[in-house]
Amino acid sequence: MxxxxxxxxxxxxxxxxxxxxxxxxxxxxxxxxxxxxxxxxxxxxxxxxxxSIHRLKNPTSKVICPKQLRVAIIGAPNAGKSTLTNKILGWKVAPVSCKVHTTRFRTMGVFTEGDSQIVILDTPGLIESGKLKRHNLEDSLLIDPHIALLEADLIAVTVDVSPIWYRSSLHSEIVKALHMHSNKRSILLLNKVDLLKNKNELFKITKSLTGGIVDGRRDFAIRNSRKYPKESVIKEINYNFPPLLMNDAGKADLESKDGWKAYNKRLQAVGNLTTSYWTKFERVFMLNSLEGDGIYDLKTYLLETAKAVDKWDYDETLVTNQxxxxxxxxxxxxxxxxxxxxxxxxxxxxxxxxxxxxxxxxxxxxxxxxxxxxxxxxxxxxxxxxxxxxxxxxxxxxxxxxxxxxxxxxxxxxxxxxxxxxx
Ligand SMILES: Nc1nc2c(ncn2[C@@H]2O[C@H](COP(=O)(O)OP(=O)(O)OP(=O)(O)O)[C@@H](O)[C@H]2O)c(=O)[nH]1
Ligand SMILES: [Mg+2]
Known part of the structure; x- marks a missing residue:
C-alpha cells in the first residue's frame, strides 16, 4: 500500500x-x-x-534485453475490460461503471517488470456501426477498438460469463475483428467467473467459444455445423480491396474518414463469413477482475510473451499518457x-x-x-x-x-x- x-x-x-x-x-x-x-x-x-502519471519506482539499473508487448483488450460492452485494465496496471486509469459504453476512447496504460514492458490498450465495447447512429454515440466508440487492434501484438478477448444468453457465442463484431487480424496472437479471457454458480459451465463455455481448439490442439470434441471461413478467403478480401490509407507513422489511418471507410469495407466483407467461435486462441484464462483472481497468472503470461525490442516505447515508470x-x-x-x-x-x-x-x-x-x-x-x-x-x-x-x-x-x-x- x-x-x-x-x-x-x-x-x-x-x-x-x-x-x-x-x-x-x-x-x-x-x-x-x-x-x-x-x-x-x-x-x-x-x-x-x-x-503523465508515473510510479514511484527506482529505475532498473541495467536492462539487458528489453522486451515489449502491446495488448488490445477487446470485448462486448460491459464485459469488464476496464476493471481488468486497472487491475493489471494496479492503478485506476480507466473509468468503470455498471452501465454500458462507459469507456468512450481507447486508453493506454503501462506496467514494466524486469526486462519486460506491457502496454495495455483498453477499448470501448465493440459495437455495430448501425448502433452508433441509432444511439448518437461518438465515432471513437466504433473506431478506437480497431486502432488498438492495429497497434497490438496480442489480442485479449474479454467475455462476461455471467449472462446465459451471451456466453455461448462470441459477439459477431469480435469474430470479425479477429478475422481482420488473424495474423496476430490472441487469448480468451473469461471474466466475472465469480458470478457463475456452477463452475463446470466454464468448460462448456470454453468449448463453444474456441470451437474446441486452444493453442492448435483439439482438446474437446465439438459438434458445430457452421463452417469456418478458409484463410484463402480472408486473404482474397485483403487482396481485392483498395490499400488502406497510411498515416505518418506508416499505420493504417482509421482516424481519417477515407481510411476508416476502406477498413470498414473489409470488416463488413469478413463479417459475412463469420462463425461464433475462434479456433486460434493460444490460452484461456478464467478471471474475477473485481477481486483480482487469475490476474497474477495472466500478468505472468504477458511478461513471458513479450518480444525482444531495441528499446521500450515508454519510460519504465509511466502508468498512462492520457x-x-x-x-x-x-x-x-x-x-x-x-x-x-x-x-x-x-x-x-x-x-x-x-x-x-x-x-x-x-x-x-x-x-x-x-x-x-x-x-x-x-x-x-x-x-x-x-x-x-x-x-x-x-x-x-x-x-x-x-x-x-x-x-x-x-x-x-x-x-x-x-x-x-x-x-
Ligand atoms: N462480479 C464481477 N463484476 C465485475 C468483474 N469485472 C467487472 N465487473 C463489473 O462489471 C461492470 C462493468 O465493468 P467495466 O470494467 O466498466 O466494463 P467494460 O467492459 O470496460 O465496459 P464498457 O467500457 O462500457 O465497454 C462493473 O460494474 C464492474 O464492477 C468481475 O470479475 N466480477
Ligand atoms: Mg470500459
Whole structure:
C-alpha cells in the first residue's frame, strides 16, 4: 500500500521525470473568460505532455534485453475490460461503471517488470456501426477498438460469463475483428467467473467459444455445423480491396474518414463469413477482475510473451499518457454513471473543466468542474433533493480523481443550466 508520504513523493517524482517544473501548467484553465470559452483541450496536441502519471519506482539499473508487448483488450460492452485494465496496471486509469459504453476512447496504460514492458490498450465495447447512429454515440466508440487492434501484438478477448444468453457465442463484431487480424496472437479471457454458480459451465463455455481448439490442439470434441471461413478467403478480401490509407507513422489511418471507410469495407466483407467461435486462441484464462483472481497468472503470461525490442516505447515508470483533462473528465463521467441519475442524463449533459491547477505551496490539485445541463429536468436531476445528488457526484468524482492522481486535491463541482447555441 502506498502511504500518504509516498503518494506525495510519487506526484512530485512525476514533475522531476517530466522535466516540467509543475505537474500542471499553472492556471492554464483559470477564470480567464477567453480561455474558458474555448472547448476543453482534450484533443489539443498542446495538452499531450502536460501530465503523465508515473510510479514511484527506482529505475532498473541495467536492462539487458528489453522486451515489449502491446495488448488490445477487446470485448462486448460491459464485459469488464476496464476493471481488468486497472487491475493489471494496479492503478485506476480507466473509468468503470455498471452501465454500458462507459469507456468512450481507447486508453493506454503501462506496467514494466524486469526486462519486460506491457502496454495495455483498453477499448470501448465493440459495437455495430448501425448502433452508433441509432444511439448518437461518438465515432471513437466504433473506431478506437480497431486502432488498438492495429497497434497490438496480442489480442485479449474479454467475455462476461455471467449472462446465459451471451456466453455461448462470441459477439459477431469480435469474430470479425479477429478475422481482420488473424495474423496476430490472441487469448480468451473469461471474466466475472465469480458470478457463475456452477463452475463446470466454464468448460462448456470454453468449448463453444474456441470451437474446441486452444493453442492448435483439439482438446474437446465439438459438434458445430457452421463452417469456418478458409484463410484463402480472408486473404482474397485483403487482396481485392483498395490499400488502406497510411498515416505518418506508416499505420493504417482509421482516424481519417477515407481510411476508416476502406477498413470498414473489409470488416463488413469478413463479417459475412463469420462463425461464433475462434479456433486460434493460444490460452484461456478464467478471471474475477473485481477481486483480482487469475490476474497474477495472466500478468505472468504477458511478461513471458513479450518480444525482444531495441528499446521500450515508454519510460519504465509511466502508468498512462492520457491527458489530465481526459482523466479528470473520465473521473466525473464515472461518478455520473454511478450516481443513480435517470438513465439518459449522464449522456446528455456536458462536463466542462473550469479550473485545473496545482498549488505551488502544498502540491494540492485544484479542480473546478461545471456540469452543463440543457434543460430544467437535467438540472433538477443532477442537483437532487436539497443538493444531495450533486454532493454525491462530487464525492465520487473526487475519490476517483484521488485514485487516479494519487494526491491531495480540492474539487469544486457545480451544476448549471445553459441554453444550447443554435447553429
Ligand atoms: N462480479 C464481477 N463484476 C465485475 C468483474 N469485472 C467487472 N465487473 C463489473 O462489471 C461492470 C462493468 O465493468 P467495466 O470494467 O466498466 O466494463 P467494460 O467492459 O470496460 O465496459 P464498457 O467500457 O462500457 O465497454 C462493473 O460494474 C464492474 O464492477 C468481475 O470479475 N466480477
Ligand atoms: Mg470500459
Amino acid at each position: 502506498l502511504s500518504r508520504a509516498d503518494i506525495t513523493k510519487c506526484f512530485i517524482r512525476y514533475a522531476c521525470l517530466s522535466n516540467y517544473n509543475h505537474v500542471f501548467p499553472r492556471n492554464f484553465y483559470s477564470n480567464d473568460q477567453n480561455k474558458f470559452s474555448n472547448d476543453d483541450p482534450d484533443n489539443e496536441s498542446s495538452s499531450e505532455n502536460l501530465l 491527458s489530465p483533462y481526459r482523466l479528470v473528465k473520465q473521473c466525473v463521467w464515472e461518478a455520473l454513471l454511478d450516481s443513480d441519475l435517470p438513465a439518459e442524463i449522464p449522456y446528455n449533459i456536458k462536463i466542462k473543466i473550469k479550473v485545473l491547477t496545482e498549488s505551488e505551496e502544498d502540491s494540492l490539485l485544484r479542480v473546478g468542474i461545471d456540469l452543463l445541463c440543457f434543460n430544467n429536468r437535467q438540472l433538477s436531476g443532477v442537483i437532487g433533493n436539497d443538493g444531495q445528488k450533486v454532493a454525491l457526484i462530487a464525492r465520487k468524482a473526487k475519490q476517483n480523481m484521488m485514485d487516479t492522481f494519487k494526491c491531495d486535491m480540492s474539487l469544486k463541482l457545480a451544476a448549471k443550466r445553459i441554453t444550447k447555441k443554435k447553429t
